[in-house]
Amino acid sequence: MAIACTTNFSDAARRTSDTVALLSRRMNAPLCLIHVVSKTLMRTFGQSVREAALSALQGEARRLETLGAVGVETVLLTGEPEQAVSELAAERGFQLVVASAPDEPTPFRGLGGTVDRMAQELDVPFLVVRGNAALEAWARGERALRVMLGLDRSRPFEVAREWVKGLARFGPLEVVGGRVFWAGTEAERLGLEHPHNYKDISPELHDALEQEAATLLEPLRAASTSVRVRMEPGLGRVADHLVALAAEEQVDLLVVGTHQRKALARLWSVSQAARRLASMSVVSVPVLTAEQGLEAELPRVRSVLASTDFMAAGDRAIAYAFAIAPPGGTVHLLHVEPADATQEELEAARRQLELRVPREAQDGAHQVELSVLTGDDVAGVITQAAERHCVDLLCLGTHGRTGVSRAVLGSVAQQVMARSDRPAVTVRMPRA
Incomplete structure (x- = not known):
């Protein structure tokens, strides 16, 4: 791991260089000290x-x-700092670039100063240092580093999580997953009752979101890392809530993933707003980092949802779900009845679902959960159930219709895959 530190020889830059020197020693990482001279001065x-x-x-x-x-x-480089440093980072393969926070805030949010422009150009993690003492104490091995990781179900979160996981190799961390959510949107996604206002969080919604957050943070749980979740219903910009959570938790470092949005989209950029508003150090991890050597953990399949309509293709999906789920994993079996189904029909459907648990799966190697739900939008019910159970994979049977029959009858499996961003396996019947 090679670290680059930019400096303009100011007092703040000098203090940041001191911090980076200690980080370099802690991580046993070569340090490159960079200064950029403008063409005008030259x-x-x-x-x-x-x-x-x-x-x-x-x-x-x-x-x-x-x-x-x-x-x-x-x-020593010549030119615009953001472009010169970005080109050098790409050439040398730096894995972290560090700069001191600007002395004064940028007056207009749409236009960034040097630090903002550098963050937009860099394709590697970028650390903006404020409050050097905490990072220095961690680098000396005197205490754990308190980190807040901006948490949601997105690719930027995944790359930020992997960066934090890499940081844990060099010393103990206390990680707080900060999740800001809109209650109405999440209730709709999970198929739960819509709240009356943005702070009206039902126990079912809270539990589902907490379970999902715990699953997302699972890869960070290790001997040197303590992990917990802090959730906050939001209204307005995510960054404002996230920065406020970080301040309340008194963290030393805020870590966020970024798509490096351009132009007007930057006005809604969580990473850009966090860099400007936070009172602590901030690391922004670009999604492109994952394509340039950041080690990512292989996905683990611990829970699988299989849906069946009690026809051959759906029942075949159940068999594949048990084959895919590892020992100790959970298989959720789901059947959807029409919205006007009677109680007798629901009970009959559950008995049919019980009969479809494979005999080999009844030895206790898997946890099995059965659900009979109602709704006329079958694909929507399946998608919402997958979100509530926070499954790692969906297993869906398909009748393999093509042409006119597919266009007229539609495909539940196709609709589920179009609506859900969770991985899915479709199971087709062998050709006759």
Whole structure:
């Protein structure tokens, strides 16, 4: 792991360099100290400004080596800082770029300063340092680092989680998963009763969201990492709530994933707003990081949902669900009856569902949960059940219709896959 630290030789940049030197020692990571001279200064002062900058860089490097920084290298660049640093990061393969927080906030949210522009250009994790003492204490091995990880079901969250997991290799962490949610949207997604207002959280909704959050954070649970969830119903921008949660939890570091949105979309960027509003250090992890060598954990299948209409293809999906689920895993078996089904019909359907549990699966190797639900939108009921149970995989039977019959009758499996972002396996019957 190689670390780059940008400096403009200000007091804040000097203090950040001290922090990065300790991180370099803790992680045994080579440190590259970077200064960028603008083309205007070069044109105005010529070689003299270059010599002065090189002298200042070399002096900083010697000082950081006395703090324990590993293999300090100095690089002097010319041009716009964000573009020059981004190009160097891509060329050298830095795995983290660090800068000090700007001294003054940017007056207009739509236009970023140097730090914002650098975050937009960099394709590697970017740490903006505020409150150096906590990071330095962790780097010295004096205490655990308190981290809040912005949590949701998205690709940016996944890459941010993997970055935090990598950080845990170098010292103990206390991770708080901060989840900001809109109660009405989540209730609709999970097929639960719609709340009367944004803070009206039913026990069923709270439990479902907490279970989902715990599952999302599971890869972080290790001997050196304590993990818990903090949930907050939101109204307005996610970043405002997330930063407030981080302040309440008194964390040392806020970590968020980012799509690196451009132009007007940046006005709603959680990572950009967090960098500006947070009182603590912030790391933004771009999604592109995952494509450039960030080690990602292989997905684990612990729970599978199989839906059947009691026809051959649906029943075949049940068999595949048990084959896929590992020992100790959970298989949810689901059947959907029409909305106007009678109690007798529901009880009969449950008996039919019980009969479809394979004999080999009755030895206790799997946990089996049966559900008979009602609704005329079968695909919607299945999708919402998958969300409530927070399953890792759906197993769906398909009749294999094509052409006109598929267009007229439709395909429940196809509709489920179109609505759900959870992985799904479709099971077809062998050809006659």
